[in-house]
Amino acid sequence: MGPAERTTDFESALKELEAIVRELESGDVDLDQGLMKFEQGIDLYKQCRSTLESAEKKIRILSDSLKELDYKE
Numbered sequence: 001m002g003p004a005e006r007t008t009d010f011e012s013a014l015k016e017l018e019a020i021v022r023e024l025e026s027g028d029v030d031l032d033q034g035l036m037k038f039e040q041g042i043d044l045y046k047q048c049r050s051t052l053e054s055a056e057k058k059i060r061i062l063s064d065s066l067k068e069l070d071y072k073e
Contacts, residue, residue, distance in 0.1 A: 010051045017044040 020041040024034060 010048060013044050013047050013051070017041055017048065020044070 020037050023029060024037055024041070029037060
C-alpha cells in the first residue's frame with residue numbers, strides 16, 4: 001500500500017490492520033499473498049502509530065497550556 005492508497009482515518013486503518021492480522025493468523029494465505037499482506041500491515045501500523053503520536057503531542061500541548069493557566073490564577 002503506497003502513500004496514495006493510505007486510509008485517511010485512524011479507526012479505518014486500525015480495522016484494516018486487525019483484518020490483516022486475522023487473515024495472516026488464520027494461515028489460509030499463500031506465501032506471496034502473506035508477504036503482501038504483511039507489508040500492508042506494516043504500512044498501516046506506521047500510519048496508526050504516527051496518528052497516535054500526533055494526538056499525544058496535541059494532548060501534551062493542551063495539558064501544558066492548562067497548567068500555565070492554573071499557575072497564573
